[in-house]
Amino acid sequence: MTDLERRYLRLLAAYPADYRRARGAEIVGTYLDLAQPGRRWPAPADVADLVRGGLRQRVRASGVIHLVPGVRLAAVVALLTAITLAGTWTVLELHPAPPNSGEPSVGPFVSLGIVTWVGWLLAAAAQALAPGRWHRRAVALAVLLTVALVPAAALTDLPRPPLFVLLPQLGLGLVALGSSRERPVSLRVTPLVAAVAGLAFAVSSTSNSFAWTYRALTAELMLQSAAVAVLVVAVLLAMGLALRGDHRGGWATLILLTPVGLLALQPLAGAADGSPAAFPPSWTALAATAGLVALVGPALLPVALAVRARLARPSTPGRTWNTPR
Template identity: 65%
Template sequence: MTDLERRYLRLLLAYPADYRRARGAEIVGTYLDLAGPERRWPSPADAADLLRGGLRQRLRAAGAADLIPGVRLAAVLAFLTATALAAAWSVLELHPPPARWGVPSAGPFVSLGIGVWAAWLLAAAVHAVAPGRWTRRAVALALLLTAAVVPVAALAGLPRPPLYVLLPQVGLGLLALGLPERLPVAVRAMPLLAVVAAGVAQVNLLPRNDLFVNTYGWTASRILPGAAVVLLVVVLLLGTGLALRADPRGGWALLTLLTPLGLLSLHTLAGIVDGLLNGAPEPDWSALAATAVVVGLAGPVLLPLAIALRQRVRRPGPVGSGDRCPTCGHTAERMP
C-alpha cells in the first residue's frame, strides 16, 4: 500500500463504517486512478470532496439528508446579511468624527475596518459573476481580513471596529462558505442590490450634526439588532412557506442561523442579562464575553441534538417513499 493510498483511506473515515466497507475500495481506487504518478498527498480539492461526501452519507444515515439544502439556504441569507452590513459600515467609515472631538481615526476613515468592508463588497461582486469556487475564495479572504484587523490595529496603534461588530461578520461569513455552486442570476445579483440598499439607508441614518460622534458604538446599537430582526423575519417567512409544501429546509436554515442571529443581537442580549443580574443599563465586557460564548455554542449544540431527535423519531417507510434528495431536499416519488 502506497503512502497516497493510505492517506486517502484516512480521509475515507469521514464516511460511515457500512458505507466504507461497501464502497471504500471503489472510491479510493477512483481517486488513485485520477492522481498523477508523482503525487504523494491528496489534493485539497480531493480532500474537501471526500469530507463533503462523508458528511452527506452520515446525514443520510441519520435521516437528515435535507439538512444540506437547509444549510445552503442559510448560507445565501447569511451572505446577503454580511454584504449588506459591510455596505453600511463602509459608509460609516467614510464619515470620521470631527477633529475637535479628539477621537482617534485612521486618516480619512473611522478605522482600519475600511479594508475589511471593502473585501466583503468585493466578495459580493465576485458572487455576481463567478459563483462557486471563486466566491468561496473571496469570502475566505474577507474572513481572514476580518480576523486579522484585530492584531493589525493593535500593532499599528490605530482604531478598529469593535468586537461586537466583527463577531457577527465572522459568524455570517463562516456560514456563507456553504454557498451553493449554482444559483439563478437574480439570486446572484441580490447581494449587490443589498449593498446598494444598505448603503443608501446608512447615508440617511448617520447624524447630520455634532450631537453624536460618527463611530461604531452609536450606529451599531441600531443597525445590528435591526439586521437580526430582518434576518429572523425572512427565515421564518421562508420556512413557513416551505413547510406548507412539506419542505423542511426552512427549519434547518433557522437552526443553522441561530448563532449568527445571536451574535447580531449580542449587545442587546448581554444588556438584558447584565440588567437582570446587576441592574446595569449597559453591559460590561465580561457580560458581552459570557453572552458571546453561550451564543457561539447554541447553534453547534442544538443542531446535532435536532439531528439526533430526527433520527430517533424516524420511521422506516416503503422503499423510495420517504427518501429526500440530498441536493434539493425534495421527496422522491414512491416506487411502483
C-alpha cells in the same frame, strides 16, 4: 499497507460504517491510483473531497433530504444581511470624530474597518459578475479580511471596529460560504441591491456635522434590528415552505441561530450580566456570551440530525401480553 493507504483509510471515518464496508476499498484504490509516486500524505484537495463526500453520505443515510437546500437558503439570507451591514458600516467609516476630539482615526476614516467593508462590497459585485467558483472565493476573502482586522489593528496600533460588530459579520460570512454555484439571475443581483440599501440607510442616518462612531447607540440598534429581521425572515420562510412539505426553511432557521445570537450579542450579554439596559455589559459577559453562542449554535445541528435519524429509523415492534412465548 503503505502510509498513504493507511491515512486514506483513516479519512474514510467521515463516511457511514455501511458505506465504508461496501465501497471503502474502491474509494481508497481510486485515490491511490491518482496519487503522485512517492507521496506519503493525502493531498489537501483529496482530504476536503473525502470529508465533504462523507458528510454528504451521512446526511443521506439519516434521511435528511432538505439539509443541503437549507444550508443554501441560509447562505442567501446571511449573505444579504452581511452585505447590507457592510454598506452601512462603509458610510459610517466616512464620518470620523473631529480632529480636536482626541479620538484616534485612520486618515479620513474612522478605523481600519474600511478595508473590510469595501471587501464585502466587492464580494457583492462578484456575486453578480463572477462565475460560480469565484463568487464564493470573494466571500471567503471578505471573511478573511474580517478576521485579519484584529491582528492588523494590534500590530499597527490603529483603531478597528469593536468585536460586537466584527463577530456577527464573521458568523454571517461563514454561513454565506454555503451558497450554491448554480444561482438564478435574481439571486446574483440581489446582493448588489442589499449593498445599495445599506449605503442608502447609512447616508440617511448620518451627516457631515454628526460624527457617528461604533460606540453610538445607533450601531447597537442596527445590529439588534438585523437580528430580529433575520430571525423573522427565517421563521416565516420555514413556515411558508413547511406548508408545501418543504423543510429546508427549518434547517435554514437552525443554521441562522448562531449569526442571530451574535447580532444580538449586546442585549444577550447584558441579560447575562444583569446590567441595566442603559449601560453596556462587561467585557467578561460579552466574551462568555459570544463563546456560548459559538458553541451552542453549531452544536444544535448535529443534535437535530441525530434526532431526525432516530425518528426516521423503523421501530421494532415489542412483545405484547398476547404474544405467544
